[in-house]
Each structure stands twice: as structure tokens, then as C-alpha cells.
Amino acid sequence: MKRRTLTALALGAALAATAASAEITFRHAITGETLDFEYGKKGGDTEAFKKFKQSGKNPYNTDKAAIDKGHSLYLTACSGCHGHEAEGKLGPGLADDYWTYPRGATDVGLFEILWGGAQGMMGPQYTNLNADELLQIMSFLRSIYKGDPAKAEWLK
Numbered sequence: 229m230k231r232r233t234l235t236a237l238a239l240g241a242a243l244a245a246t247a248a249s250a251e252i253t254f255r256h257a258i259t260g261e262t263l264d265f266e267y268g269k270k271g272g273d274t275e276a277f278k279k280f281k282q283s284g285k286n287p288y289n290t291d292k293a294a295i296d297k298g299h300s301l302y303l304t305a306c307s308g309c310h311g312h313e314a315e316g317k318l319g320p321g322l323a324d325d326y327w328t329y330p331r332g333a334t335d336v337g338l339f340e341i342l343w344g345g346a347q348g349m350m351g352p353q354y355t356n357l358n359a360d361e362l363l364q365i366m367s368f369l370r371s372i373y374k375g376d377p378a379k380a381e382w383l384k
């Protein structure tokens with residue numbers, strides 16, 4: 229192999245390593261442990277989720293089709309505890325700017341709470357819903373946000 233080809237290969241490998249290390253580390257909201265996406269409900273490793281792991285921004289925010297799917301998933305999986313309009317019931321409201329876990333105001337933080345769970349009845353959601361479905365639910369929650377826009381960290 230020519231030297232130039234080798235250099236190009238080495239450069240490619242270095243770039244790939246940088247891309248991999250640029251991936252965000254997601255942490256459990258209570259324990260701080262790194263979340264592992266290898267387990268849980270299958271089918272969630274979509275293009276949108278791949279982008280999200282790199283950018284920390286939910287690509288489905290403002291995507292009407294995703295918001296509609298998220299709405300229907302929310303009604304099945306979350307509304308029993310959080311209320312139909314996410315106004316709060318057994319669990320806290322999810323469409324305002326008060327957060328028990330302030331990280332919920334960012335997309336990464338909200339995903340961390342959903343995937344890994346919080347305390348008591350707020351169990352991890354990864355067995356029920358895959359990563360892509362969680363992003364859809366998140367986009368629905370952002371779409372019905374009623375809090376102060378200045379506190380909408382996910383928009384920044």
C-alpha cells in the first residue's frame with residue numbers, strides 16, 4: 229500500500245474516533261450512572277436518535293407527524309399519571325417550567341429522566357417505549373409547553 233493511502237486511512241480512523249467521542253454521555257437522573265442504550269425495547273436506533281445522541285437536540289421538535297405520534301403514545305403510556313394535558317396528577321405537570329429535576333428543561337435531561345426513570349412510580353420507560361418513541365413523546369410535550377419561553381432551555 230502506498231504511503232499516501234496509509235496516511236488517508238489513519239486520518240479516516242482519527243476522524244471516526246473523534247466522531248464517536250463527540251457522542252453525548254447520558255446519565256441517570258438519580259444515580260448519575262451512564263445510561264446504556266443496548267438494552268430496552270428494540271427499533272429505537274433510528275436516524276433521529278443517532279442525530280440526537282450527537283447534537284443533544286431532539287430532531288422531532290416541531291415535526292408535526294412525530295408530535296402526533298408522540299401525543300398518542302403519551303396518552304397510552306404517561307397520561308394516567310401525568311394527566312391528559314400533562315397538567316399533573318400522580319406525577320408532576322410536564323408542560324410548565326417547574327421541574328423537580330431541572331435537567332428536564334433540556335432535551336438531553338428530559339430523555340435521561342424518561343429512559344432511566346426517577347423515583348418511586350416514575351420507573352424507567354425503556355422496556356415499554358424505544359428511544360425513538362421517547363423522542364416523539366418529548367416533541368409532543370414541548371409542543372404543549374405553557375411556561376415562560378425564556379426558560380425553554382431546549383430552544384437555546
Ligand code: HEC
Pocket residue numbers: 302305306307308309310318319320321322326327328329330332338341342346347348349350351353357365
Ligand atoms: C405510574 C405512574 C407514572 C407513569 C406511567 C409515568 N410517570 Fe412520570 N412521574 C411519575 C411520578 C410519581 C413522578 C415524580 C418522581 C420523582 O419526583 O422522582 C414522575 C416524574 C416524571 C418526570 C420528572 C418531572 C420533573 O418535574 O422533573 C418526567 C419528565 C416524567 N415523569 C415523564 C413521564 C413520561 C413522559 C411518561 C410516559 C412515557 C411517564 N412520566 C410515565 C409517575 C409516572
